Amino acid sequence: MSAAPESSGGGTVEYIQHHLTNLCVGQCDPVTHKATGFWAWHLDTLIVSFTLAALIILASWRLGRRLQTSAPSGFQNVVEAILEFVGGQVRDSFPGHNPLIAPLALTIFLWVFLMNFMDLIPVDLPGFILGLFGVHYFKLVPTTDLSTTFALSLTVFALIVFYSIKVKGPVGYLKMFLFHPFGKFFIPVNVVMTAIEEVAKPLSLGLRLFGNLFAGELVFLLIALIGGTLAVGAVGWLFWFPLQVTLDLGWLIFHLLVITLQAFIFMVLSIVYLGMAHQEH
Amino acid sequence: MNITATLLGQMIAFVLLIWFVNKLLWGPLTGMMAERQKRIADGLAAADRGRHDLELAEKRAKELLHKAKNDSAEVLAQAERRAVEIVEEAKGAARAEGERLVAGARAEIEQEANRTREKLRAEMVTLAVAGAEKVLGREIDAKAHGDLLNQLVKQI
Numbered sequence: 001m002s003a004a005p006e007s008s009g010g011g012t013v014e015y016i017q018h019h020l021t022n023l024c025v026g027q028c029d030p031v032t033h034k035a036t037g038f039w040a041w042h043l044d045t046l047i048v049s050f051t052l053a054a055l056i057i058l059a060s061w062r063l064g065r066r067l068q069t070s071a072p073s074g075f076q077n078v079v080e081a082i083l084e085f086v087g088g089q090v091r092d093s094f095p096g097h098n099p100l101i102a103p104l105a106l107t108i109f110l111w112v113f114l115m116n117f118m119d120l121i122p123v124d125l126p127g128f129i130l131g132l133f134g135v136h137y138f139k140l141v142p143t144t145d146l147s148t149t150f151a152l153s154l155t156v157f158a159l160i161v162f163y164s165i166k167v168k169g170p171v172g173y174l175k176m177f178l179f180h181p182f183g184k185f186f187i188p189v190n191v192v193m194t195a196i197e198e199v200a201k202p203l204s205l206g207l208r209l210f211g212n213l214f215a216g217e218l219v220f221l222l223i224a225l226i227g228g229t230l231a232v233g234a235v236g237w238l239f240w241f242p243l244q245v246t247l248d249l250g251w252l253i254f255h256l257l258v259i260t261l262q263a264f265i266f267m268v269l270s271i272v273y274l275g276m277a278h279q280e281h
Numbered sequence: 282m283n284i285t286a287t288l289l290g291q292m293i294a295f296v297l298l299i300w301f302v303n304k305l306l307w308g309p310l311t312g313m314m315a316e317r318q319k320r321i322a323d324g325l326a327a328a329d330r331g332r333h334d335l336e337l338a339e340k341r342a343k344e345l346l347h348k349a350k351n352d353s354a355e356v357l358a359q360a361e362r363r364a365v366e367i368v369e370e371a372k373g374a375a376r377a378e379g380e381r382l383v384a385g386a387r388a389e390i391e392q393e394a395n396r397t398r399e400k401l402r403a404e405m406v407t408l409a410v411a412g413a414e415k416v417l418g419r420e421i422d423a424k425a426h427g428d429l430l431n432q433l434v435k436q437i
Binding site for chain 1: 283284285286287288289290291292294295296297298299301302303305306307308309310311313314316317320
């Protein structure tokens, strides 16, 4: 189970740190592999998320080619159920009509769920396999990278701003900042309050997803440590290894709920924020 | 842990993925589902219409059956009436024919009787004349007593 600790010299902290380091290209520290500037590319995050996106596109394309109207089967039923679910959420939380919202929500749900799902792959497995090919840093879960979660939340934020201005008009948008919570006698306070309110949206979206998934990953790592570094000798291994398996299974099942929930929350909050952007005050 | 240029890549990927999902997944599937919904609604409407038509047809069939029953009863009654009439007519005709035959026979009998009577009368005249001749011993002049004899014959 624990090939990584040995390869990185052992030690709990090092093991965890190693697992939380991205495969960095560009402006990176050659020793710690941490990004030192903005122009650093996390190849693992990009590769995994692009692969999952490609998976979604491929599956959609294959499904779209043989859609059955009267007798849908297997996979199409599942996708239709997800579509109905997402469509229902959009209808419930989004006032008015915007053809972009539902595909956006569906994309968020599918993509975030799949990226989260990478968290359920045994933590040492990808590292071990890629280690055989000479790749020593690989963080499999894209949503444990702030760049990913903020990419999503900032895109949503851009849409929020865009639609706010489009629906309310530039003047209306400005007025929202100036007069929003307390009326016209507290303009400086209003500006600060509204700015915080608006900035809090993408920030909370991105940090919530990142935090949950990062914590989940960390717990998986800690559980993996039980059988790795704690188990010393055959007797110790006999005691710790079943404990690790039990805990891992429990956390896995619980985490299955967490990753779905996080994808769902991200989707619903995006819909709600964009709905708020479409409302005129 | 800090935000890097990966962010840009992910944003571009996200926007592209939204476009692809809309183009390949959301668009076709919702279109298909709407079409299915329409088809189901159409089917249900057609079923309703069919049921309505069936009800109407059943009603009409019942009406037709009723009418046919009435008609047939009427036809039967008429036929019966006609049969009775025919029988009565035939009876009348038979009776009349019988009467006619009887009358004819009776007339013939009468005629025969008359004829026989005439014959008898004539013969009786002859016999009476012959008897009288014998009685009188002489020939009676037929001419002289013809009128008398004839009167006699008529009296018989």
